[in-house]
Amino acid sequence: MRLSVIGCGYLGAVHAACMAALGHEVVGIDVDAEKVAALSRGEAPFYEPGLPEVLTEAMASGRLRFSTDIADAAGSQVHFVCVGTPQKPGEYAADLTYVDASVDALVPHLSAGDLVVGKSTVPVGTAARLAATVSTAVPGAMLAWNPEFLREGFAVKDTLTPDRFVYGVPSGTDGETATGLMDAVYAEALATGTPRIVTDYATAELVKVAANSFLATKISFINAMAEVCEETGADVTQLADALGHDERIGRRFLNAGLGFGGGCLPKDIRAFMARAGELGADQAVGFLREVDAINSRRRTRMIDLAREVNEGTIRDKRIAVLGTTFKPNSDDVRDSPALDVAAGLARQGAHVVVTDPQGIANARRRHPELTYVETVAEAVAGADSVLLLTEWAEYRDLEPDDLAGLVATKTILDGRNALDPVRWRSAGWAYRALGRP
Known part of the structure; x- marks a missing residue:
């Protein structure tokens, strides 16, 4: 099929490359000429494992190209809208400027018969409004909503072999036609038994935000338990292990930390x-305010711990921070707890x-005031304390003895509960972690 992908940021670039890998003819459209030039050279503008290989192969096949001209989308049967929906400055609400403009x-x-497919995460009600815009302007054109469920670090796998598809489609014949086109796009994954849920616009829009809200709640729940553990001397990691054996709860996303x-x-x-x-349903999701607040408190608590292990003050102390990204296997530092803590330490x-x-x-672009080095050895040299804030594999696998001769003081704070406290303490280190005695 001929497809266009509008917006070639994280979501769009991955989607375009993977759709071409599945055999479709794809054109990716973006207003950023520098980004388009890099993608046209087969260069991913961000770090995502597996993407460079898929992108290079897709470009070599001739099935994938990139452009800054929206007119190049003409002639495609299906058009995916993959632009960002950032938070409005000074507000909680999503900024739909890029979606509407696209x-x-x-x-x-x-043309009549074309299908516009929204993949961006949007407030419920957006799809119905955009569907009216599309059908009014081009009778016979349709709109569907197909939320993405990508995990950074696993985006290629999640696109090629997703755990489910959700289609939000209009009622009647248009809905059947839209479903048929979507099935044709995703035929390979559907043939292997990937579940498919066909529903209305509002439900499809809610699936993504409901899923994210549930995951955020589970993370904040165990971090709330970490706060209780710190007051009682309990161990939140063992608590999470015990809870995780209950199949109704499960162990995933019960990792206390930042x-x-x-x-x-x-x-x-x-x-x-x-x-x-x-919508007048604010009481229904009021608990999310506490979820957000718990999450923010973890960052403050890590700075407090740094002060505690440095005899009450971090002024003029040399502190090594391992990790800037919000998670491993990514270069994304947006709202990163690790980078937030590093900047907070510097401010103090x-x-x-x-x-x-x-x-x-x-x-460095966000916090140029910090000192950046390439290696762990450089970071910990002469450090009064070491903070592990992003659980990259190379940090989880660090040997206590390898660092002992480099630091000024053998003190480590484990912001992700990623290290074995027995091993580090046995090697003579003072070990502290969130939610552990």
């Missing part, structure tokens, strides 16, 4: 709260030396 720019190039960040969970739950308020007078396998360039 649809408005695309409309003059649509909490969640990135470009999705924080802004999506805030936008959900804002939209619920507009510490000399903060930061390293990360992939996130240094992005972190």
